Amino acid sequence: MKELQNSLGAYLKLHWKTAVFLVVLLLGIGLADQFVDSYMRRILNLCAIYVIVSLAMNLVNGFTGQFSLGQAGFMAIGAYTVAVFTVPIESRAAIFYLEPMAPFLANIQLPFIVALILGGLVTAVVAFFIGYPCLRLRGDYLAIATLGFSEIIRIVFTNTQSITNGALGIKSIPTISSLWWTFGIALIIIIATVLLINSTYGRAFKSIREDEIAAEAMGVGLFKTKMTSFLIGAFFTGIGGGLFAALLGTVDPKQFYFTLTYNFLLIIVLGGMGSISGTVIASFVVTLGQEALRFLDEPMAFGLDLPIFRPGLRMVVFSFLLMVIVLFYRKGLMGTNELTWDFMAEKYRALKKRLGGKKTATEGGAKK
Amino acid sequence: MKKTLSLLLSMAMVVTMVAGCSGGTKTSSADSDVIKIGVFEPLTGANAAGGELEVEGIKLANQLRPEVLGKKVELVIADNKSDKAEATTAAARLIEKDKVVAILGSWGSSLSIAAGDVVKTNKVPAVALSATNPQVTAGNDYYFRVCFLDPFQGTVMANYAYKNLKAKKVAIIQEVSNDYSVGLAKFFTDSFTKLSGDPNAIVATGNYNTGDQDFNGILTNIKAANPDVIFAPGNFTESALIIKQARALGITAPFIGGDTWETNEFITVGGADVNGAVMSTFFDDTNPLTEAGKTFVAEYKKAYPNSANIAAVSALGYDGYMMTLDAIERAGSADPVAIRDALATTKDFEGATGMITIDANGDATKNQAVIKGVKDGKFTYMDTVTID
Numbered sequence: 001m002k003e004l005q006n007s008l009g010a011y012l013k014l015h016w017k018t019a020v021f022l023v024v025l026l027l028g029i030g031l032a033d034q035f036v037d038s039y040m041r042r043i044l045n046l047c048a049i050y051v052i053v054s055l056a057m058n059l060v061n062g063f064t065g066q067f068s069l070g071q072a073g074f075m076a077i078g079a080y081t082v083a084v085f086t087v088p089i090e091s092r093a094a095i096f097y098l099e100p101m102a103p104f105l106a107n108i109q110l111p112f113i114v115a116l117i118l119g120g121l122v123t124a125v126v127a128f129f130i131g132y133p134c135l136r137l138r139g140d141y142l143a144i145a146t147l148g149f150s151e152i153i154r155i156v157f158t159n160t161q162s163i164t165n166g167a168l169g170i171k172s173i174p175t176i177s178s179l180w181w182t183f184g185i186a187l188i189i190i191i192a193t194v195l196l197i198n199s200t201y202g203r204a205f206k207s208i209r210e211d212e213i214a215a216e217a218m219g220v221g222l223f224k225t226k227m228t229s230f231l232i233g234a235f236f237t238g239i240g241g242g243l244f245a246a247l248l249g250t251v252d253p254k255q256f257y258f259t260l261t262y263n264f265l266l267i268i269v270l271g272g273m274g275s276i277s278g279t280v281i282a283s284f285v286v287t288l289g290q291e292a293l294r295f296l297d298e299p300m301a302f303g304l305d306l307p308i309f310r311p312g313l314r315m316v317v318f319s320f321l322l323m324v325i326v327l328f329y330r331k332g333l334m335g336t337n338e339l340t341w342d343f344m345a346e347k348y349r350a351l352k353k354r355l356g357g358k359k360t361a362t363e364g365g366a367k368k
Numbered sequence: 369m370k371k372t373l374s375l376l377l378s379m380a381m382v383v384t385m386v387a388g389c390s391g392g393t394k395t396s397s398a399d400s401d402v403i404k405i406g407v408f409e410p411l412t413g414a415n416a417a418g419g420e421l422e423v424e425g426i427k428l429a430n431q432l433r434p435e436v437l438g439k440k441v442e443l444v445i446a447d448n449k450s451d452k453a454e455a456t457t458a459a460a461r462l463i464e465k466d467k468v469v470a471i472l473g474s475w476g477s478s479l480s481i482a483a484g485d486v487v488k489t490n491k492v493p494a495v496a497l498s499a500t501n502p503q504v505t506a507g508n509d510y511y512f513r514v515c516f517l518d519p520f521q522g523t524v525m526a527n528y529a530y531k532n533l534k535a536k537k538v539a540i541i542q543e544v545s546n547d548y549s550v551g552l553a554k555f556f557t558d559s560f561t562k563l564s565g566d567p568n569a570i571v572a573t574g575n576y577n578t579g580d581q582d583f584n585g586i587l588t589n590i591k592a593a594n595p596d597v598i599f600a601p602g603n604f605t606e607s608a609l610i611i612k613q614a615r616a617l618g619i620t621a622p623f624i625g626g627d628t629w630e631t632n633e634f635i636t637v638g639g640a641d642v643n644g645a646v647m648s649t650f651f652d653d654t655n656p657l658t659e660a661g662k663t664f665v666a667e668y669k670k671a672y673p674n675s676a677n678i679a680a681v682s683a684l685g686y687d688g689y690m691m692t693l694d695a696i697e698r699a700g701s702a703d704p705v706a707i708r709d710a711l712a713t714t715k716d717f718e719g720a721t722g723m724i725t726i727d728a729n730g731d732a733t734k735n736q737a738v739i740k741g742v743k744d745g746k747f748t749y750m751d752t753v754t755i756d
Contacts, residue, residue: 038490039464042457094506098554155577158545167547171481171503248456249485252478253545255452291457297411297447311411311447 017341025187033179041177042247043291048182049243050283052189054267055276056236061265062273062336063197064229065209067143070130071264073150074123074234076256078241080157081119083170083251085110091172095165102162112174116242123238124231126153135226138212150258158253169252176246185243189236193276196232205229209274270325271332278334285333293318403439403702405692406446406462408473408483408494413450418475418681422497425685426472428664428671436693437702444468452482459483463490469702470495470695472688475681477501477547484508493708495692497684498650501547505730512711512730514687514719515650516737518548522555524648524737524753525624529597530563533622537571539595541586541610543602544575552601552626571595576610578603583610584617591619601626608638615641622646627680635745646741650680651721652749657736660690664720677747680721687719 012019032044053071060068089109092101100106110118134145157164164170176182196202204225207215216222245251263286271282293314325333337343407426409419423445430443444466448455455474462468463486471487471494474480480499487494487510496504496513500521505511529535538560543549553573561569572593574586587610590598598614598621600607611623623642627649635642656662664686668678694717695710696702714726724732739751 037464038486039457039460042460042486046453046457091507095503097502098550155545158577159575161550167545167550168501168503169478169481169547171484172507175485244453248452248482250452250478250481252452252547254478291461294446294461298445311445315412315449 029179029183036179038177041179043287044179045176045182045243045247047284047287048179048186049240049247050264050267050287051186051280052182052243053237053240054264054271054279054283055189055193056233056240057264058268058271058273058276058279059193059196059205059236060229060233062268062275062279063202063209064205064226066135066226066230067140068146068230068233069143069258069261069265070127070146070150070234071237072256072258072260073146073153074127074237075241075244075260076150076153076157076251076253077123077126078116078119078238079245079251079256080164080170081122081238082112082115082242082245083173084163085115085118086112086174086246087170087172088174095168095170095172096162098165098168099161101165105163112176112246116239116246119242120235120238123241124235127231127234128227131227131230135230136223147258147261150256150261154253154256157256164253167253169250171250173245173249173251175249176243182243182247185239189239190276190280197276201225201228206274266322269332270322272334272336273332274336275332275334275338277339278332278337281333281339289321290314290318401439402442403436403696404442404444404466404468405689406444406459406466406468406471408446408448408455408459408462408471410450410475410479411445411447415450415476415479418498419447419450419473421679421681422473422475422685424672425497425668425682425687426689428668428682429686429689431671432663432667433690433693436696437700439702441693448474448479448483450476450479452478455479455482456486459486459494460490463487463492468492469704470692470707472685472692473497474499477504480504480511484511487511491708492704493692493695493711495688495711497688498681501551502729502731509712509730510708512714512726512732514691514721514724514732515684516734517731518551519555520734520755521626521648521737522552522557523559523755524739525552525599525626526556526560526563527753527755528646528648528739529599529624530560533597533624535596536564536566536569537593537595537597538569539572539574539590539593539598539621540570541574541576541583541590541598541600541602543578543606545577546602548626548628549602553599556599556601576602576606578606580606581609583613586610587614587617587619590614591617595621597621598623599625602628604629604631604634605637608634608642611638611645612641630680630740630747632676635742635747638742640745642742643744644742646739646750648737648753649740650738651678651683652680652738652740653678655738655749655752656720657722657738657752658718658720660718661720661722683720687721687724691717691719691724 057071060066084105089107130145130149134142158166204220207220208225212222267282267286268279271278296309296314296317297311299309407423409423410416411419434441444462446458446462448458462471475498477499480496481503488508493510498515499513500515500518502517505513529538540553542553557570561567572590574590576583600610600623607625607629623645625647629647630649653665656665664683691714695707699706699710712726717724722734722736727733736752736754739753740747741750
């Protein structure tokens with residue numbers, strides 16, 4: 001007992017900044033949960049869900065170097081599991097009005113958290129069957145197979161009317177509005193990913209990304225390691241999909257077009273392939289950025305009545321800003337770096353040095 | 369140099385973000401002699417064409433009747449990008465940031481369903497314009513609609529097939545990935561089997577997905593079943609291709625469908641083969657059903673002199689706006705809950721697309737539909753059917 005206390009004390013001594021940061025973060029979430037309006041709440045929830053799914057994608061694509069494009073399909077499985085198992089039984093007849101729900105499912109209703117975890121597990125099982133043949137191969141096969149899979153799963157869900165209600169979709173899913181669900185789970189997944197990446201497994205993932213032959217020569221089991229990463233990624237994505245369904249309160253197959261995957265691809269490329277903090281930052285930048293630019297869609301932006309201020313302009317401006325960022329940060333905002341205390345201290349010193357250097361060179365001009 | 373520029377650009381991004389947020393709060397604290405109505409439509413993305421047409425109708429109605437209760441009505445238009453997640457945030461934004469008292473839209477049932485929870489929890493009424501899926505209003509006291517539903521349209525076409533075309537055997541081709549098409553096919557099947565009294569009246573059913581190009585497999589099956597009529601509700605491009613390929617296979621049975629066919633693309637893709645195709649729709653500009661319809665047509669032609677024909681969804685946009693204003697007037701206040709109660713008791717409201725009475729579900733009970741056909745490469749008015 002005393003030993004544990006000692007080691008805990010030593011750990012806190014070493015990582016006190018992180019511990020303080022976590023406490024502040026939790027307080028921040030608690031405050032935000034009390035005071036933000038439903039519009040902001042929705043956007044923040046969406047940010048957290050994007051963090052979860054993008055992180056899962058980065059684990060496979062950025063850390064293990066396996067190009068997987070199945071996010072939309074995996075999310076669909078998680079979302080539908082939550083939808084099918086949490087819709088109140090009494091409203092099912094009204095939802096499945098064209099074809100009644102399959103009898104073996106019609107009377108099962110699970111608590112949200114159970115359905116959520118089940119969604120993750122089902123997604124991981126499906127991922128196993130895709131990964132089993134594909135992860136043995138090298139090259140682009142995984143990308144092709146997962147892209148194909150994500151389209152197949154959408155079409156399957158469209159046609160299994162007695163389970164998923166086909167194209168009509170499912171509504172009346174009990175919604176979550178508290179920030180604790182999304183941010184809590186996002187936080188758990190971020191911590192789990194950090195621990196995983198810094199473990200033996202994480203180093204094995206990275207070694208595969210860098211050089212498969214060298215990794216194999218060092219005794220890393222390629223298939224097993226790739227599969228581990230792929231399954232964990234799929235599990236997290238399934239959870240993210242389940243939260244997505246519960247946030248919107250409705251699912252239908254059209255939500256899960258493969259274009260959804262590109263959202264997450266954008267986030268991880270923008271944040272940096274192989275950076276956890278980069279992914280988190282990029283998720284917030286992309287989600288908040290699109291909403292913040294909405295004023296460009298209104299006819300009177302900046303008090304000017306110009307015809308270019310019409311719906312769609314914000315997407316043009318947003319794409320332009322993305323291009324600029326990618327142009328200047330070729331490896332994404334964070335590259336493969338992490339936002340650690342050391343990293344920030346170093347950046348701060350570099351910034352101070354540069355500003356100081358400029359000041360001596362051109363006295364007044366550097367101030368702006 | 370590069371670093372400085374990147375710093376400047378990121379500063380610019382931050383500034384625009386701040387401007388965006390502060391801009392939003394500025395409008396929300398606007399003076400109270402303006403009544404704000406939110407318009408929530410897909411103006412970019414896959415459904416942009418439909419959303420644009422509805423907004424046209426709403427704007428026209430706003431020009432004709434810019435005031436209610438002595439206050440100016442301001443339209444706040446929010447784009448939902450044809451995306452469900454975006455639809456919920458757009459609706460929440462209209463309610464929270466812009467403080468609208470009612471919402472009109474959206475084109476596409478699934479987008480309206482996604483916003484349903486937001487309007488219900490925030491107690492702001494919404495009026496769907498062309499969303500025909502029963503789930504939009506089911507179980508939601510705050511969602512209303514001005515169009516007729518899939519069941520009604522299915523019944524209309526089943527009656528047409530049975531009475532006018534004297535069909536005994538029908539084949540159905542449905543776009544299985546489209547909720548509208550699946551719903552229509554189901555209700556057509558129900559009412560046709562009831563009308564004909566023959567449980568086996570539907571001799572063949574074919575399913576296809578949005579974006580399919582080759583329908584020969586489905587059509588070969590249908591040819592073998594030899595139906596009198598083929599009911600094929602679905603997207604206009606695919607439907608036109610189906611008719612083309614059916615004629616090439618030697619199928620001579622007439623094709624009937626729903627209101628989604630009424631687009632120019634249907635005729636340009638189908639060419640001469642779609643002549644004789646018949647569909648039901650909400651509205652026809654050459655034969656308006658009501659006085660309000662005549663006013664709408666005249667004003668529309670004045671406002672948009674270059675458009676060849678008036679889309680039914682524009683007329684529905686017009687009706688949605690007018691009905692909401694009527695409700696605000698009857699409620700005597702711009703309180704969202706009072707407006708909801710007034711909307712729920714709408715009775716015999718004269719809209720451009722017919723008389724509207726809101727039933728207990730929040731749906732418009734309409735008993736009239738327009739039958740149109742393609743004749744010499746043009747949509748021509750054929751008949752107005754009334755069903756009790």
